[in-house]
Structure formats: structure tokens, C-alpha cells
Amino acid sequence: MDISGNSILITGGATGIGYAFAEAFLEAGNEVIICGRKEEKLAEAKRNHPELHIKVCNVAEEADRKSLIEWIKASFSRLNILINNAGIQRDIDLTKGISGFMAGENEIRINLEAPIILTGLFAPVLAGKKGAAIINVSSGLGFVPAAKMPVYSASKAGVHAFSMATRLQLSKVGIKVFEVVPPAVDTDLNPEGRAGRGNFKVDLKPGEFVSAVMKGLEKDIFEIGYGTTEGHIKASREELDRSFMQMNSRW
């Protein structure tokens, strides 16, 4: 894909990987719109980069999604790229029953259902536009699931399958579908869970990860990993099973 001259919406674009995407795409000469739930985080991003456009939006809420697409249609008619990046991660222990899952934020709604609905809402807006693309952020845990994060892992495996299927389906209307597969990156994702894994240290910064991803996007690589996840994407089932046993024996 051409990484400049686009108009791009990034969900969850005020922090972490989404913010690194926002900075990289601004730097490359694109119009960038970011959304998220916390107004203060969006305002902070805009203070750092006044050219950013910001919108408070909970992608798991139907009313917010509707107002987002109406605002985009009215104000950003050039929009040709959607980045489904917003996500949450939780440790969930189902040996204790379902109440822990039910009490907290729902990873299926935020990580999987929202990208599905946003794809459906935005496909007609993007269809036929020059450089039209959807970029889904999945996870290495969608390929090698974590026993401590069964719902998160399932949501990201869903994003992987959805990306494959829509890559073929949406090619009919000229939309390229990319999947970005991060390994562990140093962000605010799941701070409690990470703190609980004493020896878990993440060195990879969002900017370093995203600059590698930008090179893959430019070359039209449709599944982009980095480090361990580059291996996961290409691994055999036997290799994935081995990684699964190794990773889960550490945690």
C-alpha cells in the first residue's frame, strides 16, 4: 500500500501501538483521526500533534459507533483506511466460574465484535476509493494462546480468521485487508496481569514495532509479525504446539 496521502481512522489511537501508528502515519504525510474512550488521553495526543483529529468513542457501544461513522461521513469524506487497533486484555480464571468474566470489560465485544461491526459499517465508505484498506491488530496470542488469558486469545484468533476471510471477500470492492500481529510490546495493556507475571519484562517499544510494520505495509505484506510473531505466522502446527507448551509452562 501507499503509506502517504491517505485519510486514516485509528481506533484506540491515543496510546500505545495505536498512538505509534498515528505518529508514523502523520510523519509519512497522511490525515489521521484517532478515537478512544478517554477524552484526556485524546487531548494529550492532540497537544503533542495538533494536526490530529480526535473523537471520543467506545467502539463496543452501538450508539458511539453510529455517531463515529456519521461524523466521519460528514467531515472526512476522503477516509480510505480504517485501523482496528482498540483492544483490552484481561487474565481470566474460569476455574473460579464465570463471574470474573461477567464482572469486567468484555474482550469479545471490544476486541472481536467491534472490528467486525466497524468493518461492516466502513466497508461501503472505503469501497472503490484509491488505496482503500483495513488494518486489523491481532496478537501472537491468537496463534499461540495463553492459558491465563483464554478469552483474549480466542478474541484475537477470531480477528485472525476474520482478517483472512474479509481479505478475500473485500478484495471484490477494492479494499485490502492487512493483519498486524504484535508480540509483547511495552504499553499499558493489562497492567495487573503483567505485574503478576514477576519475570515478565517487555523491552519492545511501540515506535520500534510500528516502524517495522510500516515497511511491511509498504510492501503489501498482508500478515505482518515481528520477532516471535514473525515465526508464529509461518509456523507449522507442530511448532505452534511446542511454543504453546513452552510459553504456558513459564506462566
Ligand SMILES: NC(=O)c1ccc[n+]([C@@H]2O[C@H](COP(=O)([O-])OP(=O)(O)OC[C@H]3O[C@@H](n4cnc5c(N)ncnc54)[C@H](OP(=O)(O)O)[C@@H]3O)[C@@H](O)[C@H]2O)c1
Ligand atoms: N502491547 C502488547 O503486548 C500487544 C500484543 C499483542 C497485541 N496487542 C494489541 O494491540 C492493540 C493496542 O494495544 P496496546 O498494547 O497499544 O495497549 P493500550 O496502550 O492499552 O492501547 C489500547 C487502546 O485501545 C483503546 N480502547 C480500549 N477499549 C476501547 C473501546 N471500547 N473503545 C475505544 N477504544 C478503546 C484504549 O483507549 P481508551 O482506554 O481511552 O478507550 C487505548 O488507547 C490491542 O488490540 C492489543 O490487543 C498488544
